[in-house]
Every structure is written in C-alpha cells, then in structure tokens.
Amino acid sequence: MNTKGLSLNTIPPILIPLRFFLTAPFFGIFAALLILFYGPEIWTSRWLPGPLALTHLLTIGFMLMVMIGALYQFIPVMVGQLIPGGDKLVPIIHPLLIVGTLSLVSGFLLAINAFYWVALIALGMSTAVFGMSLLPLLIAKIKDHLIVFILRILLVVLIITIGFGLYMLLAYAYPNADIVFREYTDIHASWGLIGWVVLLIMAVSSQVIPMFFVTPEFSVRYLKIASLLIVMTLVGLFIMDKNLLQSDLFTLLLQVSLSLELGFVAFYILLLINQRRRKLPDVTINFFRVSLTSLLIAVLCWWLFKNDFAVPLKAFQIQFEFTMGLLLIYGLALSAIIGLLQKIVPFLIYLNLQNLSFKHPQSMMAEPKLVLNMKQIISTKQSKIQFYLHLISFILLIVSVYLSQIVFLAGFFMLCNFIWLSYCLFRGFNFYKNNKKEILTFPEMKMDFSI
Numbered sequence: 001m002n003t004k005g006l007s008l009n010t011i012p013p014i015l016i017p018l019r020f021f022l023t024a025p026f027f028g029i030f031a032a033l034l035i036l037f038y039g040p041e042i043w044t045s046r047w048l049p050g051p052l053a054l055t056h057l058l059t060i061g062f063m064l065m066v067m068i069g070a071l072y073q074f075i076p077v078m079v080g081q082l083i084p085g086g087d088k089l090v091p092i093i094h095p096l097l098i099v100g101t102l103s104l105v106s107g108f109l110l111a112i113n114a115f116y117w118v119a120l121i122a123l124g125m126s127t128a129v130f131g132m133s134l135l136p137l138l139i140a141k142i143k144d145h146l147i148v149f150i151l152r153i154l155l156v157v158l159i160i161t162i163g164f165g166l167y168m169l170l171a172y173a174y175p176n177a178d179i180v181f182r183e184y185t186d187i188h189a190s191w192g193l194i195g196w197v198v199l200l201i202m203a204v205s206s207q208v209i210p211m212f213f214v215t216p217e218f219s220v221r222y223l224k225i226a227s228l229l230i231v232m233t234l235v236g237l238f239i240m241d242k243n244l245l246q247s248d249l250f251t252l253l254l255q256v257s258l259s260l261e262l263g264f265v266a267f268y269i270l271l272l273i274n275q276r277r278r279k280l281p282d283v284t285i286n287f288f289r290v291s292l293t294s295l296l297i298a299v300l301c302w303w304l305f306k307n308d309f310a311v312p313l314k315a316f317q318i319q320f321e322f323t324m325g326l327l328l329i330y331g332l333a334l335s336a337i338i339g340l341l342q343k344i345v346p347f348l349i350y351l352n353l354q355n356l357s358f359k360h361p362q363s364m365m366a367e368p369k370l371v372l373n374m375k376q377i378i379s380t381k382q383s384k385i386q387f388y389l390h391l392i393s394f395i396l397l398i399v400s401v402y403l404s405q406i407v408f409l410a411g412f413f414m415l416c417n418f419i420w421l422s423y424c425l426f427r428g429f430n431f432y433k434n435n436k437k438e439i440l441t442f443p444e445m446k447m448d449f450s451i
C-alpha cells in the first residue's frame with residue numbers, strides 16, 4: 001500500500017464513517033426485494049413508482065450514504081483535518097438520511113402525501129447540514145490537493161442535483177400548487193448520474209487507486225481540466241435543453257464533447273490501473289474495471305440509440321432508458337463503490353486497531369496478533385465472491401430489461417450481492433469490536449513529560 005503524504009494519525013472515531021458503510025447495503029437489499037416484488041413490471045416505464053423508488057434506494061440510500069461516510073474517513077487522511085463537528089453532526093445527518101430515503105421511497109410507492117413532506121424535511125436537512133459542515137474545509141486555503149478541488153465542484157453538482165430533486169419533491173408533496181416539474185427530471189437525472197457520479201468516481205479513484213493498488217499517481221492537471229469541462233458541458237446542455245439558445249449544431253458539439261470527456265476519464269483511469277506496479281493479483285481492482293467499462297458502454301449505447309445507427313431502435317426506447325440507468329447506477333457507480341468498500345473498511349479497522357495498540361504497547365506482543373492486516377478483515381476469497389455476485393447480478397439485470405422472465409433471477413443475485421456485502425462488513429466490524437476489547441485489557445502507556 002502506498003501511504004505517502006497521508007495523515008494516518010488524523011482519523012475520526014471509527015463509528016463516524018462506519019455507521020454509513022454498515023447501513024448502506026440495507027438499502028441495496030430493499031432495492032433487490034423491490035425488484036423481486038414487482039417482477040417484470042419493474043421495467044415497464046421509468047415514471048412508475050417502482051423504478052422511481054428503486055432509483056432512490058440506490059442513489060440516496062446506497063451511494064450518497066457511502067459517499068458521506070467515505071468523506072468523513074478520507075478528508076482527514078488526505079488533507080490532515082477532520083470535518084468539523086463530526087461527532088455532534090453525524091448523529092443528526094445519518095438518521096435523517098435514513099428517514100428521508102425511506103420516506104421518499106414510501107411516498108413513491110404508496111403515494112401518501114405525508115411521506116413526501118417528511119422526505120422533503122429530512123433529506124433537505126441532512127444534506128444541508130452535511131454540506132455546511134464541509135464548507136469551512138472547502139473554503140479554507142488548504143494545500144492545493146486534488147481531492148479538495150474535485151470536492152468543491154462535486155459539492156456544487158450535488159447541490160444542483162439535490163436542489164432539483166427537492167424542488168420536484170415539493171411538487172409531489174403539494175400537488176395543489178400546480179408546480180411544473182417534469183421538464184426538470186432529465187436535468188436532475190443527468191446532473192446526478194453524469195455530473196455527480198462521474199466526479200465522485202474521479203475523486204474516489206484518484207485517491208484510492210494509487211494508494212491501494214500502487215499505480216502511478218493521477219495527473220492533477222488532467223483531472224482538474226476534465227472535471228471542469230464536464231461541468232461546463234452539462235451547463236451548456238442545460239442551456240440548450242431550456243431553449244435559451246437554439247442551435248442543433250451547438251447541441252451536437254456539446255454531446256460530442258461530453259462523450260469525449262467521459263471517454264477520456266474512463267480510458268485514463270483504466271490505463272493507470274493497467275500500469276499497476278504491484279503485480280500480485282487483486283480482485284478488488286476488477287470492480288473499478290467494470291465501473292469504467294460500464295461508462296464507456298453507456299456512452300456507446302447513448303449514441304447508438306439516439307441516432308438509430310444500424311437498425312431502427314426507437315421501438316426500444318423504454319429498454320434504452322433502463323439500460324442507461326443500470327449502466328450508470330449499477331455498473332458505473334455501484335461497482336466502484338462496492339470495490340471501494342472492500343478496501344476502505346478493512347483499512348479503517350486496521351488503522352483504528354493500530355492506533356489503539358500504540359497506546360497499549362504490550363498488546364503488540366500478543367499472539368495471535370490483535371492488529372489484523374487488511375486481508376484478514378475482508379479476505380481475498382470474500383472479495384472474489386463479492387465480485388462474481390456483483391458481476392452476475394449486473395449482467396442479469398441488463399438482460400432482464402430485454403428478457404423479462406429472468407428478472408427474478410437478477411433480483412435474487414442482486415439480493416445475494418448486498419447480503420454478502422453486509423455480511424462481510426459486519427464481520428469486519430465484529431473483529432474490530434473483539435480485538436479492541438482485547439487490546440484494552442493491556443495497560444495503557446502513560447506519557448511522562450516530567451524531566
């Protein structure tokens with residue numbers, strides 16, 4: 001592992017990030033159960049309650065949940081400063097995010113107004129509190145760290161995505177107000193799935209891949225330019241979408257440049273992954289390969305469907321929409337996030353046990369060792385099982401969009417994928433609790449500053 005330039009002593013109490021990581025897979029389990037409950041009907045139309053609930057169980061319940069936890073863990077290690085107020089604010093942010101997601105999903109599924117209101121308040125508050133707690137760090141003059149740069153842009157993109165989401169939710173919650181919102185759904189979806197997800201993958205990969213897989217460092221300049229270009233292109237497409245400017249040629253140019261930018265990001269990261277200096281096989285890197293390949297396939301699919309190239313494909317419009325959603329959410333985002341969890345949870349546990357054992361030095365002599373190495377916390381075999389469950393469920397989900405009979409099989413494998421993830425994370429947490437208890441039985445080293 002390459003830990004050059006990291007502040008390994010600045011880590012938050014383990015439960016701050018871990019509670020987000022341990023909760024997130026449950027939303028994946030709910031999502032899989034939803035697919036099993038609806039069966040082939042889930043892929044009938046993207047506007048139905050089932051798909052809307054499914055989308056947000058995965059995007060807010062899983063993705064946003066892990067992102068917040070990962071930022072609480074990574075920002076201190078990367079920039080040497082804790083996110084202010086974590087111990088007081090996380091007990092507010094975390095339950096509000098759970099309540100908000102569950103209410104939003106219940107609102108979609110049961111069409112009960114009260115749920116929309118609860119979701120509006122809980123999601124609005126949790127994201128606002130989290131965003132505001134990040135602000136001091138983001139506006140401070142921290143050394144020019146790539147993650148801080150991308151995070152600044154990421155936060156703006158997330159505010160736009162969530163802003164549109166909350167605005168549309170207001171329309172659901174208050175139907176008498178006749179708020180026109182459907183014209184914003186695609187903007188909300190594309191800022192979320194292309195802006196937020198792609199920038200998140202860039203931020204995560206640029207930190208995690210060189211560190212855990214010992215690849216060459218990411219070029220700060222390339223990623224800064226790519227992230228700015230992606231956001232500027234999305235702004236351009238928004239302007240064209242709202243007919244503020246009318247030019248088919250300009251729209252086409254923007255679409256081509258967005259495809260090139262996304263293609264560049266995917267190829268660039270894949271290239272660095274292939275230049276790994278450590279040649280020992282590591283299955284977790286395959287999660288990132290699947291993630292970036294999904295992005296490339298999504299770009300190709302988009303051009304294929306939009307332009308009716310080889311065969312008339314308009315008849316497959318509904319399937320196209322679900323294919324894109326699955327490629328971007330399950331393929332691009334979830335693959336990278338599940339891969340990330342396989343690395344950062346063992347790292348977090350290892351780091352906490354190690355720091356604790358420094359305070360109780362005699363515990364370091366204990367046999368078997370109480371500070372477990374990362375592979376003992378989530379083993380290679382466990383990661384392999386996770387990877388195959390994820391890959392099989394991903395392929396089956398895509399196929400089930402076209403061949404609806406296999407949707408139950410797809411849902412079943414997706415369920416296994418998230419149950420297995422949950423099992424591995426809780427098992428790691430159990431190791432931590434037991435070994436911490438053992439370490440604490442050894443006498444604490446008192447610092448004696450007297451001369």
Ligand code: HEM
Pocket residue numbers: 046047051052055056059060064104123124127161162164165166168169172181182185188189192193196197
């Ligand atoms: C506070 C957070 C959020 C709220 C309140 C929210 C709310 C909504 C609402 C009300 C809709 C339905 C729009 C309609 O009926 O036309 C919607 C659609 C959608 N949202 Fe969100 N959203 C949030 C976060 C996100 C995030 C973070 C993402 C993605 C990364 C996302 C992706 C989508 C997508 C893809 C759709 C379209 C779904 C479809 O076509 O089936 N949302 N959102």
